[in-house]
Amino acid sequence: MDTAAPLPPASTVPADSTPVGTPLFSRIRLAAPSDVPHVHKLIHQMAVFENLSHVCSTTESDLSANLFTSPPFQSFTIFILEVSPKPFPENSPHNSNLNYIPVVRILNSDHPVDDPDREIFKSEDENVVVAGFALFFPNFPAYMGRPGLYVEAIFVRKCYRRKGFGKMLLSAVAKQAVKMNYCEVFWVVLNWNVNAIRFYGDMGAQMLPEWRICRLAGDALQLHQNDN
Amino acid sequence: MDTAAPLPPASTVPADSTPVGTPLFSRIRLAAPSDVPHVHKLIHQMAVFENLSHVCSTTESDLSANLFTSPPFQSFTIFILEVSPKPFPENSPHNSNLNYIPVVRILNSDHPVDDPDREIFKSEDENVVVAGFALFFPNFPAYMGRPGLYVEAIFVRKCYRRKGFGKMLLSAVAKQAVKMNYCEVFWVVLNWNVNAIRFYGDMGAQMLPEWRICRLAGDALQLHQNDN
Numbered sequence: 001m002d003t004a005a006p007l008p009p010a011s012t013v014p015a016d017s018t019p020v021g022t023p024l025f026s027r028i029r030l031a032a033p034s035d036v037p038h039v040h041k042l043i044h045q046m047a048v049f050e051n052l053s054h055v056c057s058t059t060e061s062d063l064s065a066n067l068f069t070s071p072p073f074q075s076f077t078i079f080i081l082e083v084s085p086k087p088f089p090e091n092s093p094h095n096s097n098l099n100y101i102p103v104v105r106i107l108n109s110d111h112p113v114d115d116p117d118r119e120i121f122k123s124e125d126e127n128v129v130v131a132g133f134a135l136f137f138p139n140f141p142a143y144m145g146r147p148g149l150y151v152e153a154i155f156v157r158k159c160y161r162r163k164g165f166g167k168m169l170l171s172a173v174a175k176q177a178v179k180m181n182y183c184e185v186f187w188v189v190l191n192w193n194v195n196a197i198r199f200y201g202d203m204g205a206q207m208l209p210e211w212r213i214c215r216l217a218g219d220a221l222q223l224h225q226n227d228n
Numbered sequence: 229m230d231t232a233a234p235l236p237p238a239s240t241v242p243a244d245s246t247p248v249g250t251p252l253f254s255r256i257r258l259a260a261p262s263d264v265p266h267v268h269k270l271i272h273q274m275a276v277f278e279n280l281s282h283v284c285s286t287t288e289s290d291l292s293a294n295l296f297t298s299p300p301f302q303s304f305t306i307f308i309l310e311v312s313p314k315p316f317p318e319n320s321p322h323n324s325n326l327n328y329i330p331v332v333r334i335l336n337s338d339h340p341v342d343d344p345d346r347e348i349f350k351s352e353d354e355n356v357v358v359a360g361f362a363l364f365f366p367n368f369p370a371y372m373g374r375p376g377l378y379v380e381a382i383f384v385r386k387c388y389r390r391k392g393f394g395k396m397l398l399s400a401v402a403k404q405a406v407k408m409n410y411c412e413v414f415w416v417v418l419n420w421n422v423n424a425i426r427f428y429g430d431m432g433a434q435m436l437p438e439w440r441i442c443r444l445a446g447d448a449l450q451l452h453q454n455d456n
């Protein structure tokens with residue numbers, strides 16, 4: 001999984017108590033087609049974090065053409081992480097999405113987050129800003145015989161890291177897998193990303209050190225179009 | 229990818245010439261629900277090859293419940309590799325599957341294959357035996373913005389190895405990816421399987437040595453069902 005969202009969660013307070021300090025309301029919801037511009041920017045920020053900008057060619061029209069073509073969870077699916085200094089509006093259209101009830105939490109920060117990209121990542125709901133995302137799709141581990149969820153990417157924007165949002169996103173995917181009676185959540189991580197690896201271990205993940213990734217792409221893939 | 233199908237292809241002859249020696253007709257076609265018993269046995273043989281029998285719990289009813297629930301290539305998809313000492317029947321129902329035109333090749337073996345599991349792997353068409361399979365599904369590399377194909381498993385039964393069938397299966401997946409304008413074919417391999425790694429390199433695959441696999445499953449996954 002591409003990720004830049006490791007490290008321990010910040011202190012949290014239950015939704016029904018009054019937070020002290022500066023509250024930061026957070027929400028995970030299913031992405032909608034109108035989120036494509038934000039998802040596109042998040043993917044490119046993630047590529048910068050992973051030193052992989054040179055291989056990142058995703059465009060907004062790529063995303064519009066290939067996402068949202070089937071019901072959520074049955075194919076490529078995106079969770080959007082949003083934050084707000086105020087409670088999320090009760091009449092948000094996202095609350096009526098029958099496929100997924102948004103997860104809402106209140107974090108208690110010592111001080112307000114200084115978000116330099118606030119305007120760029122402004123969400124549809126007032127005061128709400130997009131802070132991260134998770135992209136995942138069903139896989140099918142042959143030895144389990146039941147589907148799982150393959151997490152392609154989890155990313156939290158820099159100013160929102162170290163607050164438990166990475167854990168919140170991965171937990172939301174894991175919880176969805178359990179809900180669907182899926183057998184696993186699977187992802188890959190760069191071996192130098194020690195913070196992420198520690199974070200995944202704390203989440204209960206098992207590392208499988210014997211496996212290596214192979215990929216056939218570009219010209220090497222095109223060469224196979226005439227194979228018999 | 230789980231695999232036991234490496235090593236160089238045997239000599240082949242074009243379909244329109246008369247093979248010398250012992251011809252072995254081979255075909256790759258889409259799996260049908262009636263293939264589930266064979267796929268089930270192939271998965272368990274693959275687990276033995278990979279020293280992973282202890283983690284293989286797949287049942288026939290798992291496969292029946294989770295495969296064939298959407299059109300081929302849109303979700304979990306299986307290619308079946310079959311062999312026959314005689315040409316495949318022209319009236320085979322598999323030839324009329326509109327989703328995929330079977331790939332047929334004739335290999336020229338020095339001597340007939342001694343298949344101890346011939347009866348167990350007998351196919352619907354006369355004289356035809358199931359020799360292997362590939363299991364794959366769409367993935368979505370965030371940095372490419374277009375889908376690819378994730379190959380979960382490629383397996384060729386022991387007596388049919390070293391004849392180019394592994395290459396034939398992987399080529400069929402790659403060709404399908406090109407046909408659908410997909411950006412990559414992606415899989416994982418055990419780092420001790422040097423034959424497979426060499427074979428994939430010969431196919432044009434790139435190894436990505438920096439990535440490691442993570443997995444959340446079993447009790448560690450179930451623990452997340454109550455996450456907020």
